[in-house]
Amino acid sequence: TKGTWEKLSQVAVLGDKYDSPECQPHPKCLKGTRVDLLKFIYGLLDKQEKSQIIWLHGTAGVRKSAMAFTVAERMKGLKMTEETKIKTRLVGMFFFSCKHTKCSTTGHLFVTLAYQLASNFPSIKNDVNKAIHKTPAVLDSSESLCNQMMALFHRP
Numbered sequence: 001t002k003g004t005w006e007k008l009s010q011v012a013v014l015g016d017k018y019d020s021p022e023c024q025p026h027p028k029c030l031k032g033t034r035v036d037l038l039k040f041i042y043g044l045l046d047k048q049e050k051s052q053i054i055w056l057h058g059t060a061g062v063r064k065s066a067m068a069f070t071v072a073e074r075m076k077g078l079k080m081t082e083e084t085k086i087k088t089r090l091v092g093m094f095f096f097s098c099k100h101t102k103c104s105t106t107g108h109l110f111v112t113l114a115y116q117l118a119s120n121f122p123s124i125k126n127d128v129n130k131a132i133h134k135t136p137a138v139l140d141s142s143e144s145l146c147n148q149m150m151a152l153f154h155r156p
Contacts, residue, residue, distance in 0.1 A: 038071070041067075091117050092117050094109050106145055107142060110138070111139060111141075111152070114131075115128075135151040
């Protein structure tokens with residue numbers, strides 16, 4: 001329902017998506033750098049028989065954001081097949097950041113990804129709405145990550 005979607009949009013971190021003005025200008029890998037790692041990640045993501053989640057982690061300053069934005073830019077530009085009618089292969093992304101309160105903890109991770117997923121693929125918006133209607137606690141940032149993931153991604 002519309003009310004459920006509005007609640008989700010109030011909890012999700014709207015400024016944490018790839019093309020958000022809050023993320024501009026976003027860092028990218030310089031041409032010719034990180035070639036092997038990018039090739040490895042692209043290889044994982046090109047396996048279309050499986051859904052892929054890439055989790056970049058590391059200490060501050062190792063250029064995780066540059067890697068993530070470089071990959072996101074490529075995935076945003078790729079098309080799937082004509083049969084699927086899907087416009088982009090980028091489902092969503094979340095950047096942890098100490099600059100923004102909602103991005104500094106895991107509490108908004110899955111609701112933000114669910115919001116981006118449903119925004120990019122309207123055919124599943126109803127499933128996300130049903131999941132939230134059935135388990136409204138998933139919108140609470142203090143809800144366990146396991147419960148949020150199960151309610152928003154596994155059950156629907």
